[in-house]
Amino acid sequence: MRKLDPRSRIFDAAFELFYKKGFHATGIGEILERSKAYKKSYYKYFPNKSDLAKIYLKEKENYYLIFIQELGEKYINFEPFWNSWILFLKREINKKNYNGCPIANFSIQDGEEFRAQLNSFLSSWTSLLTSYLIKSVYKKRRFEENKVKEQTKKIMLL
DSSP states (O other): OOOOOHHHHHHHHHHHHHHHHOTTTOOHHHHHHHHTOOHHHHHHHOSSHHHHHHHHHHHHHHHHHHHHHHHHHHOSSHHHHHHHHHHHHHHHHHSTTOOSOHHHHHHHHOOSTTHHHHHHHHHHHHHHHHHHHHHHTSTTSOOOHHHHHHHHHHHHTO
């Protein structure tokens, strides 16, 4: 692990463990051991593990939303957008430590604690993709926004 400040080391360790093992299977002691940080440092920055998980989810949300936004800005037409999206997914899947979509993994293993945050993320993602589809695919056709949202949801299931 790189020599970073304790907060960054805790972030890195927690993010890796949440992705690899899941939120509930990751203990604070394990995060501290992996980050080589002290318990006092942990509680200085994070009152509890849930606060750290909320930051993890926000980081993942931002990463994916920025990626989708950049793809939408780069590709005016849907086909190259779609091809880049599929290429991105293939690269992710072929990574050595690939363990599935971090957002999907988190939503499956968690009960209700983070449901609002996960729903907010999915809503933002749906809005962004729907907006892109309206601009690129449906720009010259009449359309019903609900049908476009249905197409967006199908894309998101990949």
